Each structure stands twice: as structure tokens, then as C-alpha cells.
Amino acid sequence: MHQLSDTLTQQTALADDALVLLKRLISTPSFSREEAQTADIIEAFFEEKQIPFNRLKNNVWAKNRHFDPAKPTLLLNSHHDTVKPNKSWTLDPFEPLTRDGKLFGLGSNDAGGCLVSLLAAFAHFYERSGMAYNIVMAATAEEEISGRDGLELLLPELPNFSFAIVGEPTEMQLAIAEKGLLVLDCTAHGVSGHAARDEGDNAIYKAIQDINWLTTYQFPKVSPTLGPIKLSVTIINAGMQHNVVPDTCTFTIDVRVTEQYTLEEVIETIRANIQAEVKPRSIRLKPSSIPATHAIVQAGLALGRHTYGSPTTSDQAVLHCPSLKCGPGHSGRSHSADEFIYLHEIAEGVNGYIQMLEQVL
Numbered sequence: 001m002h003q004l005s006d007t008l009t010q011q012t013a014l015a016d017d018a019l020v021l022l023k024r025l026i027s028t029p030s031f032s033r034e035e036a037q038t039a040d041i042i043e044a045f046f047e048e049k050q051i052p053f054n055r056l057k058n059n060v061w062a063k064n065r066h067f068d069p070a071k072p073t074l075l076l077n078s079h080h081d082t083v084k085p086n087k088s089w090t091l092d093p094f095e096p097l098t099r100d101g102k103l104f105g106l107g108s109n110d111a112g113g114c115l116v117s118l119l120a121a122f123a124h125f126y127e128r129s130g131m132a133y134n135i136v137m138a139a140t141a142e143e144e145i146s147g148r149d150g151l152e153l154l155l156p157e158l159p160n161f162s163f164a165i166v167g168e169p170t171e172m173q174l175a176i177a178e179k180g181l182l183v184l185d186c187t188a189h190g191v192s193g194h195a196a197r198d199e200g201d202n203a204i205y206k207a208i209q210d211i212n213w214l215t216t217y218q219f220p221k222v223s224p225t226l227g228p229i230k231l232s233v234t235i236i237n238a239g240m241q242h243n244v245v246p247d248t249c250t251f252t253i254d255v256r257v258t259e260q261y262t263l264e265e266v267i268e269t270i271r272a273n274i275q276a277e278v279k280p281r282s283i284r285l286k287p288s289s290i291p292a293t294h295a296i297v298q299a300g301l302a303l304g305r306h307t308y309g310s311p312t313t314s315d316q317a318v319l320h321c322p323s324l325k326c327g328p329g330h331s332g333r334s335h336s337a338d339e340f341i342y343l344h345e346i347a348e349g350v351n352g353y354i355q356m357l358e359q360v361l
Contacts, residue, residue, distance in 0.1 A: 011354060014124060015347040018116035019103070021045055022346065023096040025080060025112050026105030032081040032145040042080065042119075042139045049123050058141035059154045062122070066129045073134040073159045074296075074360075076122055076353075077151060077315060078115035078167030078327065079143035082107035088337035102340040110334035113341040114167030114327030115139055117349030124354050131361040133162065143315050146181070146285055152318040161321040163296060165353070168314050169329030169341075172352045174300045175310040177225040178325055180287035180317055182255040182263050186210065186276040192247040200245030204238045207249035210274035211236075214253060217273065219266070223258035225289070225309030229266065230256040251276070256311060259287045285317035290324050297324060299359035303352065328352070 021041070030038035035058040042060045046053040053062040058081075067073075085093040085106050093106035105112075122137035136158055142150035168175075188207035193200020211233050219229040231253060238249035257266055263283045271278050290297060292307055301307070305326075312331065316323045328349030329341045 010124070011351050012347070014120040015350045018120040018350055019343065019346050021119065022103065022108065022112045022116045023105075025116070026096040026103075026108055027094055029094060030081050030107065031084055032142050032147060033149070035081045035141045038080045039139075039141070045119060049126070051123070051126055054157070056154055056157060057149050059138065059150065061136060061138040061154065061158065064122075064126050064128070064131070064135045066131070067134045069159070071132070071134050072162035073136055075136050075138060075158070075161045075164035075319075075321075076118045076167070077138045077140060077164060078111045078118050079140050079150065079315060080107075080112070080115055081141050081144050081150075082110070083144050083335050086335070086337055091338050093339075098343070101343050103343055103346075104338055104340040106339060109169050109329040109339050109341045111143075111168055111327065111329075113329045113346055113349060114169060117328055117346060117353055118165070118167045120350045121353035121357060125357065125361065128361075133361055134159070135361075136161070140315065146282075146313070146317070151315045152284070155318070161319070163290065163294065163321055164316070164319055164323040165296065166314055166316045166319075166323055166325045167327040168325050169331050169334060170310070170326050171330055172305060172326060172328055172348060174297055174305050174307045175325035176292055176297055176307045177223065177259055177289040177309040178287060178314060178316050179226055179230075179309075179311050180257040180263060181285040181313045182257055182266060182283070183281040184253040184255065184267070184270065185279045185281060186251050186253060186274070187279075188249040188251070188276040190245070190247045190249070193245040195243045195245055200247070203246050203249040206275055207236065207238070207251055210276050211251065213273055214270075219261065219269070221260035223260050223309065225307070226258040226287075226311070227309070229258055229261065230311075257287050259289045262286075285313055288316040288319060288323050290322035294322060294324075295360050296356060299356040300324075300326065302359065303355055
């Protein structure tokens with residue numbers, strides 16, 4: 001009984017510390033590529049806990065005290081960069097305001113609550129010996145812009161991972177699959193001419209034919225958790241003036257890819273079926289998943305959580321191991337005006353991570 005009481009007391013203290021840390025992070029602007037000051041705050045957290053750490057640019061990470069290279073390693077990761085506040089904010093985005101059981105502030109929900117909860121869980125396990133896994137905790141930058149100087153930059157410095165937990169707001173539910181992102185810039189080519197005469201080959205009409213195919217085509221393999229691949233034409237540009245038949249028309253396709261296809265397979269299929277030239281901006285942001293039978297997923301299910309597939313992209317996209325997206329907060333609050341997280345969600349995040357990891361470690 002005393003041991004249970006001590007454990008609850010410790011987890012309460014961890015949650016209180018996490019809340020203090022979150023308020024410090026909210027108070028410090030950390031737009032993508034401008035996260036140096038919040039990286040300093042995370043360094044200070046590790047120093048206060050007497051945990052050795054490393055830093056590469058604005059990425060800060062640490063290993064558990066009894067790290068054993070012979071053991072498998074799990075990654076705990078979340079990001080400390082934020083988007084810029086939109087014009088609809090009515091509160092000061094950098095003033096951590098507690099009201100009606102909520103903590104308001106930019107990054108409170110995405111993904112500050114997840115980050116401080118993971119840091120608390122890491123601190124909880126840091127000193128423990130005899131664990132089945134090593135733990136690496138990485139607080140990373142540039143997630144909001146899918147930048148190259150965030151987790152992707154850090155991975156070569158870290159050991160190989162058996163699996164990862166990526167902290168994003170999921171209400172502590174278990175996102176066992178996540179769509180990848182493919183952005184394609186397309187150019188339809190025609191021949192210019194005078195609009196008053198029957199001359200030229202209008203590139204807009206060619207683009208329309210391609211777009212019609214894109215809006216009706218369905219990839220045959222459908223993910224059991226993520227559903228079908230989603231194609232959306234989101235930008236189109238053509239023409240210089242009203243009386244000139246345009247010789248080029250550019251359009252952009254946003255493709256949300258499931259684990260049923262590689263990004264290369266999607267590109268090949270689209271190129272084979274449209275006339276336009278197709279150029280991918282990147283093939284870095286791959287779909288990700290973790291088996292529902294994996295021990296960490298089973299640990300979450302044992303706590304009453306449920307699994308689902310996430311349509312949004314996170315730093316999971318650059319990992320090369322099975323990964324679970326899970327964290328306190330609600331995805332619908334991300335990037336919204338007057339962003340907030342409930343105070344009880346912080347405690348639930350800390351306790352939830354610890355309870356899940358206890359079953360695995």
C-alpha cells in the first residue's frame with residue numbers, strides 16, 4: 001500500500017513539474033527554425049534533474065543512466081517548435097493563462113503537453129536498472145515545417161531503435177498508422193497562340209484532362225486503418241493575359257499516402273496516367289505504422305485506449321522503425337486561435353506514458 005502511495009505521489013510531482021515546464025515553454029517563442037531559446041529551457045530541465053544530455057542545433061536528447069548497447073532501444077520523441085499564431089487569437093499567445101481548468105498558450109496542445117509529459121516519463125525511468133529496453137528521449141525542432149534540421153538531422157547521431165513513441169495530441173489514444181505526405185508539382189505543356197484565331201494548344205485544357213483523371217482515380221489497395229490514398233489538387237496557375245493561349249499550366253497535387261504503397265509507386269502510377277510533367281518536392285515523408293500486436297500497443301489497449309489511423313503527418317514520417325503516435329491533448333485544437341490543453345490532460349499524459357512503458361520495460 002505504501003509503495004502504491006509513493007508511486008502516486010511521485011507521478012503527481014512529475015505532473016506538477018511538467019506543468020511548470022510547459023508554462024516556461026509557452027512563454028518563450030519557438031517558431032520553426034527559431035527554437036534556440038526553448039532548446040535552452042529543455043537543457044535546463046535535464047540539468048535540474050542531473051541528467052546528462054546532448055544537443056545538435058536545436059535538438060536536445062538524453063539516454064537513460066544504465067544505457068546498454070547490447071539491449072534494444074526505444075525512442076521517446078516530441079517537438080518544441082510551433083506554428084505562428086493566426087490573427088484570430090484573442091489572448092496573448094505567449095502568456096500561459098490558466099482558466100476554467102485549461103492552460104492557454106501557443107504550443108500548449110501541439111505539442112507542448114506531449115513533450116513535457118514524455119520528459120516527465122523519461123525522468124521517471126532514467127535511474128532504473130534492469131530494464132528490457134534502453135530509452136532515448138529526444139526533444140526536436142522543425143516538425144511543423146517538416147524541416148531537415150529536426151529529428152531527421154538527429155537520427156544519424158542516435159542508436160537504432162526497435163520502436164518509438166511520438167508525442168502528438170491524440171487524447172492518449174493509439175494512432176497505429178499515419179499517412180505519409182507527397183507533394184507533386186505538375187506542368188502541362190501546350191503551344192501559345194492568339195486567342196482570337198484557331199491556333200495554339202491550350203495547356204489549361206490539357207491540365208483539366210489530367211485533373212479529371214486525378215479526381216476520379218482510386219488506388220485499388222485500401223488501408224484497414226487509414227482508408228484509401230487521398231489525392232487533392234490544391235493550386236493551379238496559367239496564362240499571362242486574356243488574349244494569349246497559354247503554353248503552360250502548373251498545378252500542385254497533395255497526396256496522402258497509406259502504408260499500402262511506397263511514395264515511389266504512387267509517383268509512378270500518376271506519371272503513367274497523366275500528360276503533365278510530374279516533379280515530387282520530396283520523398284522523405286513516408287507513411288508509418290506499428291502492428292496492433294506490438295507490446296506497446298497492447299499496453300495501451302490494456303489501459304482502455306483504442307487504436308485508429310491518423311490522416312495527419314508528424315515526425316514519424318522520417319523514422320525507420322515501428323512507431324506509435326500518442327499523447328495528451330486534442331488534434332482539433334492544434335494551430336487554432338486561443339490554443340489550450342486541459343490541466344488534467346497533462347497528468348493523464350504523464351501517468352499514461354508511465355503505465356504503458358511499465359508494461360514493456
